[in-house]
Amino acid sequence: MTQFQEKATVTRRELLSSDNVRLTFQSAKIASAAEPGQFVMIRVGAGKDPLLRRPFSIHQATAEGTLQIYFKVVGRGTAMLAGIREGDEVSILGPLGRGFQLTDSPVCLVGGGLGIAPMLFLATRLGERRSGQIHGRVLLGGRTRMEVEPLLGDFEQTGFPVLVATDDGSFGQRGFVTAIFSTLDLPPDCTVYCCGPEPMMASMAVLSRERHLHCQVSVESAMACGMGACLGCSRTARNGEYVHVCLDGPVFDAEDMAWTF
Ligand SMILES: Cc1cc2nc3c(=O)[nH]c(=O)nc-3n(C[C@H](O)[C@H](O)[C@H](O)COP(=O)(O)OP(=O)(O)OC[C@H]3O[C@@H](n4cnc5c(N)ncnc54)[C@H](O)[C@@H]3O)c2cc1C
Ligand code: FES
Numbered sequence: 001m002t003q004f005q006e007k008a009t010v011t012r013r014e015l016l017s018s019d020n021v022r023l024t025f026q027s028a029k030i031a032s033a034a035e036p037g038q039f040v041m042i043r044v045g046a047g048k049d050p051l052l053r054r055p056f057s058i059h060q061a062t063a064e065g066t067l068q069i070y071f072k073v074v075g076r077g078t079a080m081l082a083g084i085r086e087g088d089e090v091s092i093l094g095p096l097g098r099g100f101q102l103t104d105s106p107v108c109l110v111g112g113g114l115g116i117a118p119m120l121f122l123a124t125r126l127g128e129r130r131s132g133q134i135h136g137r138v139l140l141g142g143r144t145r146m147e148v149e150p151l152l153g154d155f156e157q158t159g160f161p162v163l164v165a166t167d168d169g170s171f172g173q174r175g176f177v178t179a180i181f182s183t184l185d186l187p188p189d190c191t192v193y194c195c196g197p198e199p200m201m202a203s204m205a206v207l208s209r210e211r212h213l214h215c216q217v218s219v220e221s222a223m224a225c226g227m228g229a230c231l232g233c234s235r236t237a238r239n240g241e242y243v244h245v246c247l248d249g250p251v252f253d254a255e256d257m258a259w260t261f
Helices: 028-033 076-082 113-130 149-156 177-183 198-210
Strands: 004-015 020-026 039-043 054-057 066-072 089-096 107-112 136-142 162-166 191-195 214-218 234-236 242-244 251-253
Touching (some): 004 028, 020 076, 028 066, 028 089, 039 066, 054 066, 054 076, 054 113, 066 076, 107 113, 107 177, 113 136, 113 149, 113 191, 113 198, 136 149, 136 177, 149 162, 162 177, 177 198, 191 198
Parallel strands (some): 107 136, 107 191, 136 162, 191 214
Antiparallel strands (some): 004 089, 020 066, 039 054, 214 251
């Protein structure tokens, strides 16, 4: 896998809710090499403070060099990134990690909270492969309307039918997105793709296993280097061995992971 370090220009900054931001960059090399499920490491400050880059899923990427990330402000690094302006330049390293295995069989994409981020690029690529013959759907879950509604139109443009659940019932069905999944009639060759909070992915692993469906999950971990050098992202697999989320993942077969929930 080829990786690049690029100075990328911010071409668009969208505040999609009070603390959810989408940034669009012109990043020719990284965007054109990116695959769904991969991530980038971004230097959030102009100098060396903070020292460590921050990891973000690739939300969207095009062959023309457009790269997007979608993130929530949770601390100092993401606050600095949210304060960036159109025309500014940032240093981006990527694309990193192993992404989703794409399939031509029916699919069900399940994104919860910030786990919605990588699902747009995945839905776009899967939609393109199907050239109008869509066998699948996208399920999006969030705590409240503003976590889902601003992204709905982009998902609908991929051609997949989209079903929504929110914890407070302010948009779509009330409750967890896993409840929608449980009610769906899915063919036995359906591949499930999932990214979201750890308990949600653990549930999806169980629900998929019960239905004998292949499920791929994109997991998170604290990351310092993103390239296999610091061991900071290690996580226990089901067989008891350690895996590096940055190199071996972030996408794994749900059956290969040890779930603690
Ligand atoms: C492969 C990968 C892809 C990611 N993709 C996205 C994305 O698309 N959108 C997005 O909003 N975030 C994503 N994250 C999480 C994002 O990297 C962190 O939110 C960010 O690094 C926090 O930086 P900070 O300096 O603002 O917060 P810090 O000051 O470092 O931390 C603030 C709080 O956030 C928590 N936190 C920090 N890193 C993580 C993490 N990796 N997972 C969970 N909690 C964390 C800390 O424990 C602390 O409570 C991803 C993480 C990984 C590993
Ligand atoms: S983040 Fe350093 S080894 Fe994975």
